Amino acid sequence: AYQVLEVPGGDMAVATVNLRALTSWVGIARLFAVVLSCLTFSLVASTGNFGGPYGTWCMFSWCFCFIVTLLVVLLELLELYPLLPLSWDDFTSAFSMLAALMVFTSSVVFPSTFINSPCNTSECARQAVATTSSCLCFLAYAVEVSLTRAKPGDISSFLSTVPGLLKVFEAYVACLIFSLLDGYSGKPGLMWCVAVYSLCFIFTLLIIVFTIGRCLAYIPCPLEKMLVGYNFLALLMYLSATVVWPLYSFQGQSRPNPCGKDCLWNKRLGVTFLTIFNLIAYLVDLVYSARMVFVRAPP
Numbered sequence: 385a386y387q388v389l390e391v392p393g394g395d396m397a398v399a400t401v402n403l404r405a406l407t408s409w410v411g412i413a414r415l416f417a418v419v420l421s422c423l424t425f426s427l428v429a430s431t432g433n434f435g436g437p438y439g440t441w442c443m444f445s446w447c448f449c450f451i452v453t454l455l456v457v458l459l460e461l462l463e464l465y466p467l468l469p470l471s472w473d474d475f476t477s478a479f480s481m482l483a484a485l486m487v488f489t490s491s492v493v494f495p496s497t498f499i500n501s502p503c504n505t506s507e508c509a510r511q512a513v514a515t516t517s518s519c520l521c522f523l524a525y526a527v528e529v530s531l532t533r534a535k536p537g538d539i540s541s542f543l544s545t546v547p548g549l550l551k552v553f554e555a556y557v558a559c560l561i562f563s564l565l566d567g568y569s570g571k572p573g574l575m576w577c578v579a580v581y582s583l584c585f586i587f588t589l590l591i592i593v594f595t596i597g598r599c600l601a602y603i604p605c606p607l608e609k610m611l612v613g614y615n616f617l618a619l620l621m622y623l624s625a626t627v628v629w630p631l632y633s634f635q636g637q638s639r640p641n642p643c644g645k646d647c648l649w650n651k652r653l654g655v656t657f658l659t660i661f662n663l664i665a666y667l668v669d670l671v672y673s674a675r676m677v678f679v680r681a682p683p
Contacts, residue, residue, distance in 0.1 A: 405460035413528040414457050417483070420521035421450040427514035428494070431507045438497045442490040446518065449483040449525075474596050477532050477544035481552040484525035489560070491518040542595050547611060547676070550669040551588050554618075557662045558585035564651040564658070573632035577625040577659075584618045584662075608677045615670040622663040630656045 405411045425446035428434050434443050456476060459465040465472045495515045503512060534544040542548045561581050568574035591611075594600055600607055633652040643649055 400463045402461055402463045410528055410531050413524050414453055417453050417521055417524040420517050421446045424514050424517040427510045431510050438493050442494045445486040445490045470596050471598050473541035474543040478552050480525055480528040481549050484529055485556045487522040491522055547669050547672045550665050551592055554662055554665050555588045557658050561655050561658045564654045566651055567648050571632055573628045577629045580621045580625045611673040612677055615666055615673050619666045619670055622666055626659050626663050629659055
């Protein structure tokens with residue numbers, strides 16, 4: 385669709401408006417995400433009860449996802465995204481995956497931190513509605529991820545493929561691990577695990593940034609083969625961390641009583657489970673990457 389605008393001096397300008405950015409299934413999912421994220425942080429802000437690191441993180445997640453999704457919708461509506469020096473399909477695929485993970489985390493962290501039983505006050509009711517809205521927002525982003533995911537064999541947009549989406553997942557889980565790390569100084573085993581988390585995060589983030597920035601052409605080897613080698617190495621490193629971290633963290637220690645939200649034992653347990661999640665992610669990533677290299681679709 386085109387809209388004719390009159391500019392100073394009597395000249396006519398043509399502004400392109402792509403209505404499919406709002407009427408397609410992906411556009412509808414994004415509109416739902418915009419409305420639901422706005423509703424969520426508005427309800428939480430109205431309570432005034434979102435202090436501390438967990439509440440701040442949740443508010444940041446909802447506001448960040450709202451702003452970026454609204455920007456994506458506007459850029460596609462006005463067809464301005466080709467002017468950006470990046471791979472738009474890779475960027476939107478990576479962001480929708482990241483937003484789904486951020487909103488899902490907030491949907492779990494917020495009620496477990498701020499909603500107390502029994503819930504019989506107006507403030508608690510607003511918090512409960514905000515949690516429901518956040519869960520629906522996560523579903524909207526999950527639908528967008530499923531709609532934009534590349535079909536098998538299509539690697540034109542790497543971050544919309546399963547290995548690409550797993551890269552976003554692996555980087556995000558590493559960030560969650562960093563947020564829980566504490567008390568590892570002076571312990572060689574734990575410091576090795578921190579090195580594993582850091583190195584894998586850096587290389588995974590570089591792959592994401594290079595893909596979005598269209599810099600993969602500067603890599604002197606084929607992307608698919610490089611991913612196989614990196615994923616295999618990362619899998620071995622995370623396998624060692626899966627064994628070493630709990631061994632050095634819980635050896636000769638039992639869970640203290642009481643053990644609150646900021647209890648070191650709970651944080652180390654969280655790191656243990658997140659390490660296992662990333663180990664599984666790198667294993668699946670390796671399988672898909674190997675299939676891209678060694679299994680060719682019939683002509």
